Amino acid sequence: MVLLCELEGAKDYPLVIHPVGSDWERKVRAHFTRANGTLNINSYYEEMVGFPYSSSNSESSSDSDGSGNDSDCVIISPSEFSSKNPNNRSLIVADSVATISTSMETSSRFTYDEFVSTFRKVIRVSGEGGEDRVIVDLVAEGEFVTTVNEREPHYFYMYTHVLQTLNLRLPFNSFECQILRVVNVAPCQLHPNSWAFLKAFQIACEDLDVVPTVGIFFCFFHVKNVSPHSLVSISSQPNKGRFSLYASNFKNYRDTFVRFRCGAGYPELMFDASITPLFPFYWSSAPRLIKGT
Incomplete structure (x- = not known):
């Protein structure tokens, strides 16, 4: 019975807040702008906001680490x-x-x-x-x-x-x-x-x-x-x-x-x-x- 997945793999949030328009934000935006001029939204927001830009609606994905390791199990x-x-x-x-x-x-x-x-x-x-x-x-x-x-x-x-x-x-x-x-x-x-x-x-x-x-x-x-x-x-x-x-x-x-x-x-x-x-x-x-x- 897995109660909590270990939090070790959780992505830490950035230590500094970089507002839109700041030098850092412009560099991040430029870095993730493709050759055709479109922005790689997923990577941009992951870098700026701190969480991956992907669906999290599946509850089952957060209920287990999928590793089969029961070291975090509690009885x-x-x-x-x-x-x-x-x-x-x-x-x-x-x-x-x-x-x-x-x-x-x-x-x-x-x-x-x-x-x-x-x-x-x-x-x-x-x-x-x-x-x-x-x-x-x-x-x-x-x-x-x-x-x-x-x-x-x-x-x-x-x-x-x-x-x-x-x-x-x-x-x-x-x-x-x-x-x-x-x-x-x-x-x-x-x-x-x-x-x-x-x-x-x-x-x-x-x-x-x-x-x-x-x-x-x-x-x-x-x-x-x-x-x-x-x-x-x-x-x-x-x-x-x-x-x-x-x-x-x-x-x-x-x-x-x-x-x-x-x-x-x-x-x-x-x-x-x-x-x-x-x-x-x-x-x-x-x-x-x-x-x-």
Whole structure:
């Protein structure tokens, strides 16, 4: 049962943002312009934006590395979930720690319509219905993941690198929304490696025919600490680790965030039936320290 493909082969994103019209962009465009004057779009955008310009709609391609190597396989014994009331678990929550991040002031590379439209062509983001149900907006110059929008329409930030690598789909499912609410963080505030734990846990539960819940999850994981200058990370409880660590951490992802918001007639991307937010949309100044269940 392969839970997560190793991230070692994932292409790192460029370290520097090169706007359209810059010397670097012109050199890249010239390099990938064919003799007949046409532009090699695939290679150009792979160099500029950081992801290959090819179809990613096939979910099966991201579910396995195809190598037959089971070194990244994880087995969870069904006995670990033998409680008669697996959902009746009380969270141990430490005092909230007020934080204001100063190290997250990284500009996004998605400040041009051209880059956003290319991302939409390449990466599938909607898990149900058409892709037009999820609107992706570009990010303004000087706008960061810590920016809070107090006006409508509301939106939330998410790293495109995380969506692409982990094959996440929008809207977030009930379990993912519960985790964000309990920890009190926006989607972009949860460290990408922690999103990988959530993904692996859900796949394991599905294989064991167990409904993933916050109570079960925090039997094995906790929010170890909250730093005022970093994303919120989820790690394994001492001596209760269920998953083998993957070989490579996420790198160079902090400039890959874009805005996501509801398309026409699709409020369930962000709100429940009573128009209550499903999770914090914007950077939280008081994430919760979850010590376990």
